[in-house]
Amino acid sequence: MTTLEVDRVRLSECTLAAGSRLEVARSEHPTIHYGFAGSGTVLVEGEPPIELSAHTLVLIPARRSATIVAPYPRGGAQRTFGGGQGSAAFIPGTGSRHLVGNGEAVLRLACGSFAAVHAAGLDLFASLATPIVETFDAHDQLDQIMIYAMVELASQEVGGGPMSAALLKLLLLSLLRRSLISANPWVERFSVLNDPPIARAFAEMASKPSGQYTVHAQSQSVGLSRSAFMARFAAAFGESPMSVLRRLRMRHAAGLLSANAVSIDQVAMHSGYQSRSSFTRTFRKHYGTDPSAYRAEAKRESGFETDSTREESSVVK
Structure with a gap:
């Protein structure tokens, strides 16, 4: 897994009082949620309640909201599913610490x-459909890893x-x-890690998405029949x-x-397409927008525009 890359990390420490909701x-x-102390419940739409306690890690698929529920002292977390004494909408990373509710912290x-x-190409969790839930031990020290990561982000x-x-x-x-x-059934998502021939074939495509x-040819290169491959x-x-x-080509593009840095014609060529029209059709289907519009949006988000972009935009228009 030396090729695993992690970025766009956003982390916050959240503390919930009894009966509160995050x-x-x-x-x-x-989104990732790791319990440091106490207990509570994670509610994800369409999923059964997930019990969260110390050293439990819950990983929720992209574009899925979640509600963290803290129990009352003399009841179960079930009592808070319909509401609680505090509730707050939260985007992880908007603050290093986030407090919810009043009174003694229970989670x-x-x-x-x-x-x-x-x-450099496969989003490991892109096709994740259900939450991953695993409970670790104190000696795994994942709590320390999370704390160190939050400290680094907060230090700026x-x-x-x-x-x-x-x-x-x-x-x-x-x-x-x-x-x-x-x-647990979620491990099937990572079965490629246990299949070296398939991992090699994928790594070849990921390292050179422009290849034909x-x-x-792929099945022969890894020593498998076409059907087995x-x-x-x-x-x-x-x-x-x-x-x-x-998907690898579209991510690369x-x-x-x-x-x-290069023209759209060159982007198409470097992404394995012989014609700009074929590349544009595929890109539009994958991202819902044309390459030129995608580039313009990326430019607006970065606040950066080069002469080559302005020249190309004028030609496209």
Whole structure:
């Protein structure tokens, strides 16, 4: 897993008083919740209640909201499902510490979001449909990792972002290592880690998305029959090799467009497309917008525009 990259880390320490609720906003990336002390319940729409206690890690799919519920002292967390003495909407990372409710704290946890990419192309949690729940032990020291990562982010010192990302990578590696022994169904998402031939084929596509690949050539390169390769690839990724390749190419193209270093024709070529029209059709289907509009939006978000962008925009218009 040396190719695992973690970025866009947002973390906050949240403390809930008895009977309070923390409404965690939807995120474009997975949200992570790790219990430090006390107990509570995580509610995710369409899912059964998830019990959260010390050393329990809950990872919620992207674009899914969650509610953290703290129990009353003499009742269960169930009593608070219909409301509580405090409620607050919260976006992880908007503050280093967040307090909810009044009175004695009964639950303390880390709330955050992140992006995790394997081999420069595969979003490890992009197809995650249900929450991941795993309980670790104190000797795993994941609580210390989360605390150090939050300290780095809160310090706002040089290198704090990369340091927090490196720390969160350690936590995710612990989770992935757990996938090798856990009986929970979520581990099927990482079956590629246990299939070296399929991992090699994916790594080749991820390292050079512009390559002209065929299923026949890929299966031969890893020593599998075509049918075995297709079956094992689909089991690992939930989709065909060509579908994964298309996603890798689109991610690569999006990065080139955001970097604003080459023309759209060159982006198409570097992404494995022989014609700009074919590339544009695929990009529009994947991202819902044209490459030129995607680049313009990335430029607006960064507040940066080069002469080449202005010239290209004028030609497109």
